Amino acid sequence: MPLRRLAFALLCLALCGLLLWLAVRVMAPGGWTAWEVLAFLCFAGTAPWTALCAGNALVGLGILLGTRHPPAAVLPALRHARPPSGRLHTAIAVCIRNEEMAQVLPPLARLLDGLAVAGAAQHFTLWFLSDTQDPALATAEEAAIEEFRARHPRTRYRRRSRNAGFKAGNVMDFLDHHAEGAALMLCLDADSEMSAQAVLRLVGCMEADHRIAILQQLIAGRPAAAAFPRLFQFGMRAGMRAWAMGQAWWQGPDGPYWGHNALIRIEPFRRHCRLEALPDGSPILSHDQVEAVRLHAAGWKVCCLPDEAGSLEGNPPALPEFMARDLRWAAGNMQYFALLRLPGLTWMGRWQLLQAILLFLGAPLWTGVLVFAALNAANGGAVATPGGSLLALMAVTWTMLHAPKLCGYAEVLLKPGLAEAYGGRGALLRGAVAELVFTTLLDPVSILNKAMFLAALPFGARQGWAPQNRAARGISWVDAARLLWPHTLFGAAIFGLLLVAAPGALAWALPPAGGLLLAIPFCVATASPRLSDRLRRMGLAATPEERVTEALPH
DSSP states (O other), X not given: OHHHHHHHHHHHHHHHHHHHHHHHHHHSTTOOOHHHHHHHHHHHHHHHHHHHHHHHHHHHHHXXXXXXXXXXXXXXXXXXXXXXXXXXXXXXXXXXXXXXHHHHHHHXXXXXXXXXXXXXXGGEEEEEEEOOOOHHHHHHHHHHHHHHHHHOSSEEEEEOSSOTTHHHHHHHHHHHHTOTTOSEEEEEOTTOEEOHHHHHHHHHHHHHOTTEEEEEEOOEEOOOOSHHHHHHHHHHHHHHHHHHHHHHHHHTTXXXXXSSSEEEEHHHHHHHOOOOOOTTSOOOXXXXXXXXXXXXXXXXXXXXXXXXXXXXXXXXXXXXXXXHHHHHHHHHHHGGGGTTTOTTOOHHHHHHHHHHHHHHHHHHHHHHHHHHHHHHHHTTTTTTOOHHHHHHHHHHHHHHHTHHHHHHHHHHHHSTTTGGGGTSHXXXXXXXXXXXXXXXXXXXXXXXXXXXXXXXXXXTOOOOOOOOOOSOOOOOHHHHHHHHHHHHHHHHHHHHHHHHHOGXXXXXXXXXXXXXXXXXXXXXXXXXXXXXXXXXHHTOSOOHHXXXXXXXXX
């Protein structure tokens, strides 16, 4: 593992060096202006994350194409796993809060039915851990679960009167007071779905390696009809497979935890993952990665099974929900600054926290690159910029940032039999093009949104952890304009400045910033049932699960 980490570090340093060398070739001719210096510093700040994307993807693609059973190549326990013996009883813990139970219950019924068919139902107990506070919603929730329990008697329900500590507090309260007799806990969110085969495979791995405290399953998007999640999770599925495979190769037993669709060994988790408040008294919001690094420090393994088979989650149904989720995660991940210097963490644990910070810290830096580059062009500083070098820099940066999904698409195209699940290579390529266009329009809006939030965070801005809307819905032009007018105005200011002072730079600004001008129509269109129907009729951006679902009689 040390040699793997050294090799990966050298690869990422080389990729960073390539990015910075190309940036110097773009900005140095004609001398450095003040705006170019500022743009270069911001770009240099983004380079580590860009290189990490490419490094993980390249290593992951090599494993995906070069090994017969890729997950077993990075998870030794999978090679030694056997069908579960039944010695370890598992509590299936589903965290709910103000949820529409008609959407929550069917996937769980399928899981319990699958466990029964496999002859393993007696080794599992399903627990609903409710943080619902509204009395009327709680009454409806309890009634739905009682009806569910009539068909699935190994079901339990517990509702807290006060949701202290949010989800992490909910889980720890359950472990302290209700998990007696269970050795393992399968942690699921309200929108999670797992197959019995996937769950039994996780249990088998836990029995094969008694030092694994968390085994995190890779997660794909649940079948969705709405255009926004359909396009988003098409790329996410391809990208996460290559990313997670590469990351698991060099992180090994010091892997990540994403908070759900994971199997947890209760005893070490209860002993080491009890989270105290931050120095300012606020609770830790993004609890999952903190729990992982605590277990690393205590000598326990946190492993990733980089295979999405049988492990699904729901994705935000439209742009507003996607933006709100991003800001919740941003608020939580920025808290990690207060934890980086805590004693007792491993250096890999500190890197895990830093990596989570970099995921969002790049947003204000990319915004700075755009602003300073536009000001440089408007003040005549781009006259000496070589167009060929600028094109090379933009192409290489784009390729590195999108390397995980590009490598994921390459795997499906190159490995025999994989493309058929997508409807063939042609369908995969059409879906990939549609997804990349979607991402090109989405990224500028998402980046600016996170940048504005992070800029306001030190001054008291907060993103609450309110109940989430998970249902597909249309969005009116008025609602989209109310949400996205700052993004549109910012984009209009950038392009207006270039139109007046440097019209030759307009074409260069379109790929990284054109989505800002189209933010409002993009939001309305991707939430529209009309676009969703058109995508389905064209067979665009359909994951294997969606293709199967849409082939069923309605």
